[in-house]
Amino acid sequence: MSRTLSGRTIVITGAARGIGRVIAEAALARGARVSIADIDAETLTATAAELAPTIIRLSTSPTPYPFVGI
Numbered sequence: 001m002s003r004t005l006s007g008r009t010i011v012i013t014g015a016a017r018g019i020g021r022v023i024a025e026a027a028l029a030r031g032a033r034v035s036i037a038d039i040d041a042e043t044l045t046a047t048a049a050e051l052a053p054t055i056i057r058l059s060t061s062p063t064p065y066p067f068v069g070i
Contacts, residue, residue, distance in 0.1 A: 004030055006030075006031035008033070009032065009033045009056070010032045010033070011036075011037065013037045014037075014038055015044070016047050017038075017040075020036075020038070021047055033054075034055055036055060036059075037059045
């Protein structure tokens with residue numbers, strides 16, 4: 001069964017590598033707009049470059065608690 005995600009926006013944390021990256025790739029393949037985030041800025045930037053131009057946003061955090069203060 002193949003489900004389309006066309007028209008949906010998905011935010012994936014921990015997307016620089018591993019299962020987060022696989023989820024991002026699968027979501028993109030099904031037509032979603034994907035925003036990725038990870039605390040590993042260097043690997044996240046490389047991942048975004050590999051998945052570009054389909055990635056709409058990426059973000060990093062200097063702390064292990066990326067949503068503190070938001």
